Amino acid sequence: MIEVASLTKHYGSRTAVSDLTFTVRPGRVTGFLGPNGAGKSTTMRMILGLDRPTRGTATVTGRRCADFADPLREVGALLDAGAIHGGRTARNHLLQLAQSNRLTAARVDEVLGLVGLAAAANHRVKGFSLGMRQRLGIAAALLGDPPVLILDEPVNGLDPEGIHWIRHLLRDLAEEGRTVLVSSHLMSEMALSADHLIVIGKGRLLADMPMAAFVDRYSRQAVRVATPHPADLEPLLKGADLEYEVVESAPDRGVFQVRDARAATIGDLAAGAGVPLHELFTQRASLEDAYLTLTADSTEYRTGADAQRPRDGA
Numbered sequence: 457m458i459e460v461a462s463l464t465k466h467y468g469s470r471t472a473v474s475d476l477t478f479t480v481r482p483g484r485v486t487g488f489l490g491p492n493g494a495g496k497s498t499t500m501r502m503i504l505g506l507d508r509p510t511r512g513t514a515t516v517t518g519r520r521c522a523d524f525a526d527p528l529r530e531v532g533a534l535l536d537a538g539a540i541h542g543g544r545t546a547r548n549h550l551l552q553l554a555q556s557n558r559l560t561a562a563r564v565d566e567v568l569g570l571v572g573l574a575a576a577a578n579h580r581v582k583g584f585s586l587g588m589r590q591r592l593g594i595a596a597a598l599l600g601d602p603p604v605l606i607l608d609e610p611v612n613g614l615d616p617e618g619i620h621w622i623r624h625l626l627r628d629l630a631e632e633g634r635t636v637l638v639s640s641h642l643m644s645e646m647a648l649s650a651d652h653l654i655v656i657g658k659g660r661l662l663a664d665m666p667m668a669a670f671v672d673r674y675s676r677q678a679v680r681v682a683t684p685h686p687a688d689l690e691p692l693l694k695g696a697d698l699e700y701e702v703v704e705s706a707p708d709r710g711v712f713q714v715r716d717a718r719a720a721t722i723g724d725l726a727a728g729a730g731v732p733l734h735e736l737f738t739q740r741a742s743l744e745d746a747y748l749t750l751t752a753d754s755t756e757y758r759t760g761a762d763a764q765r766p767r768d769g770a
């Protein structure tokens with residue numbers, strides 16, 4: 457379990473993290489989301505005792521990380537995979553970590569195999585790709601078989617096989633009863649691996665809830681409907697006061713996306729007026745939609761195209 461209470465961090469006049477309180481529970485994967493600069497890495501660093509909070513506390517299984525005698529046995533972390541000393545071999549890098557935490561060389565070989573780096577164990581890290589460094593970072597996090605894992609962007613640089621592997625690894629670790637906190641900007645990946653979400657923006661807590669509840673609460677359902685007679689369907693949608701967008705428009709094929717509607721309502725409307733339909737289905741709301749809606753006002757760094765994106769629900 458990770459417990460964060462009133463956690464605050466100022467860098468000079470800049471507030472990176474502001475009065476954050478949340479609990480990360482064991483047995484599930486908790487996704488830690490937020491736009492660039494939201495304060496995720498700073499929060500993780502404070503939990504790990506690598507940064508001192510300006511105010512508040514962060515504990516892992518009830519204690520401050522700085523107080524652990526063998527930290528790797530208590531909490532495994534992946535923060536910046538690029539920061540590993542390049543002159544060492546992968547095995548030597550892990551051996552050194554193992555020795556300082558009273559772990560065996562056999563465990564080093566075990567985790568090298570687990571992350572798929574056995575064949576590269578005696579190669580110097582400076583020749584490693586980003587994905588290989590990432591795997592090595594994950595090996596270090598797993599080395600002490602810890603009950604708590606904190607992983608900052610673990611899929612960064614991984615190939616599709618690696619992404620698939622980490623997804624299953626996270627789920628397995630949670631199923632074993634461990635506490636897993638993982639940040640990622642890849643919403644599609646998060647949607648597949650996380651059970652619970654903590655979302656922050658500009659250092660503040662925006663949401664702390666199960667994945668399904670988050671998507672339900674912050675995204676809007678839409679129904680997609682296609683007809684060969686758009687000129688007959690559109691007045692029906694207007695007449696029923698439904699909010700819609702025209703996705704495709706040709707005289708013999710119109711596709712509409714109808715907001716906050718039920719497929720049955722639209723099907724009945726069309727049937728009542730004898731308008732044929734070629735498609736009618738409810739579009740599943742995505743985590744990405746929900747996330748963009750919630751964080752629209754908390755995004756500091758926005759691209760031109762995104763800056764013009766209409767805000768849902770605004």
Ligand SMILES: Nc1ncnc2c1ncn2[C@@H]1O[C@H](COP(=O)(O)OP(=O)(O)OP(=O)(O)O)[C@@H](O)[C@H]1O
Nearest residue numbers: 467470471472490491492493494495496497498499
């Ligand atoms: N050592 C530091 N000195 C000064 N400011 C810092 C320092 N570390 C982080 N910050 C600032 O704190 C804020 C939060 O940064 P942080 O890296 O925690 O965000 P993040 O959510 O991890 O972002 P990203 O998704 O881009 O990695 C940012 O405004 C950042 O510029």
